[in-house]
Amino acid sequence: MKELLHELFGIPLRPKPVLGRSPFANDDADKLPSLHGQSNTVFFSSRFSDAFPGVRGIHWFTDPFEAVERLNILFRQPIAFRETTPIWWWRTGEMHISRFETLAPDTILLDTKELVVDEIAAVNAGEYYQSFVYIKARPSERTGLYDSVSEAEQIEVCGYAYEEYAIYKGSLVTRAEYDDGSTVSDGKVVQMNGEAKLRMRYVSPYNLLIAPMGSPINNNRFDLQRVELLNAILRGETTLEKLVKEVLKLPKTSLT
Numbered sequence: 001m002k003e004l005l006h007e008l009f010g011i012p013l014r015p016k017p018v019l020g021r022s023p024f025a026n027d028d029a030d031k032l033p034s035l036h037g038q039s040n041t042v043f044f045s046s047r048f049s050d051a052f053p054g055v056r057g058i059h060w061f062t063d064p065f066e067a068v069e070r071l072n073i074l075f076r077q078p079i080a081f082r083e084t085t086p087i088w089w090w091r092t093g094e095m096h097i098s099r100f101e102t103l104a105p106d107t108i109l110l111d112t113k114e115l116v117v118d119e120i121a122a123v124n125a126g127e128y129y130q131s132f133v134y135i136k137a138r139p140s141e142r143t144g145l146y147d148s149v150s151e152a153e154q155i156e157v158c159g160y161a162y163e164e165y166a167i168y169k170g171s172l173v174t175r176a177e178y179d180d181g182s183t184v185s186d187g188k189v190v191q192m193n194g195e196a197k198l199r200m201r202y203v204s205p206y207n208l209l210i211a212p213m214g215s216p217i218n219n220n221r222f223d224l225q226r227v228e229l230l231n232a233i234l235r236g237e238t239t240l241e242k243l244v245k246e247v248l249k250l251p252k253t254s255l256t
Contacts, residue, residue: 032082040086041129041256044212047074047087048131052122058244059122064106067120067135071108074133074210075100089113090217091208092158092227113208114201116140121240126248129256132211134240140201145174151204159231161204166196205234216250 035043051073052059061067075097079087085096089110101109107116121134143165154161166178177183178196207230211217217226225246232238 030082032080033078035081035083035086039214039256040084040212041214043086044215045128045131047076048122048124048133050074052124055122055124057123057125058240059124060119061122062119064117064119067117068102068106068108070122071100071117071120071133071135072102084213086212087210088213088215088218089208089210090226091206091230094218096213097210109199112198112200114140114199115206116202118205123240123244123247125244127252129212129214129252130216130248132209132215132217132247134243135208135210137202137206139203139205142203143172143201145172155204159227159234160202160206162206163201163203164198165201166198168192168196207234214253214255216253217247218253218255219250222246222250 048055051070061070075087079085079100080098085098087097088094089097095111097110099109099111103109103114107114109115115135115137116139118136118138120136122131123134124131143163145165146163151161164175166173166175168183171183171185173183173192173196175198178192178198181194182189182191183196184190209217209226209230216222226243229238229243229246233240233243
């Protein structure tokens with residue numbers, strides 16, 4: 001009966017807990033600024049308004065350079081706070097965003113994700129806590145580290161294809177070498193001593209959502225549908241408008 005009532009009223013029986021600070025963050029938590037009681041959704045709404053003033057409904061930015069400029073405003077420092085990291089990404093899984101960097105006029109780094117931006121959409125079609133940003137990325141060049149990556153197989157399983165690798169002193173190393181902590185350079189084994197930086201590069205079209213932690217998107221009942229909709233958008237089988245319609249149906253979360 002309890003499960004049925006939760007299903008009928010669209011309230012998750014076991015809502016996702018608040019995710020704390022990343023244990024991999026380098027900053028001392030005591031040195032981070034405070035949100036001073038501001039909720040994550042209010043924080044995101046304020047940043048959204050700064051980056052996309054006057055936007056109501058869905059507004060597309062199809063010039064990659066302008067899209068990156070708008071994202072720079074959305075992700076201006078600080079984005080990590082003592083209490084929480086309020087801005088998250090959603091795709092196949094989800095995670096808070098503690099690092100944003102512009103690598104090129106059309107390329108950004110979201111934590112470990114390298115994204116060559118094709119276009120973005122700013123979505124403000126409901127209440128302040130329902131706003132989000134849709135990002136579509138173009139395929140990146142392959143790293144050249146892998147010979148047998150099956151792009152078609154990855155796309156069939158995930159909806160997109162990617163390569164995981166790391167950067168060590170300006171050179172690219174494989175994910176396996178990153179995990180082992182060593183690489184081979186000029187025929188000699190070199191200990192990387194934790195200095196390698198992990199990256200993920202998408203070698204097929206890719207898309208994801210950016211929203212506050214307390215967004216209705218943060219709903220485990222929506223996880224599978226979200227992935228299916230994003231994959232269908234990449235295949236040209238549905239539209240962002242359809243995804244927006246489904247997001248607006250989701251209940252307000254307790255994390256708002």
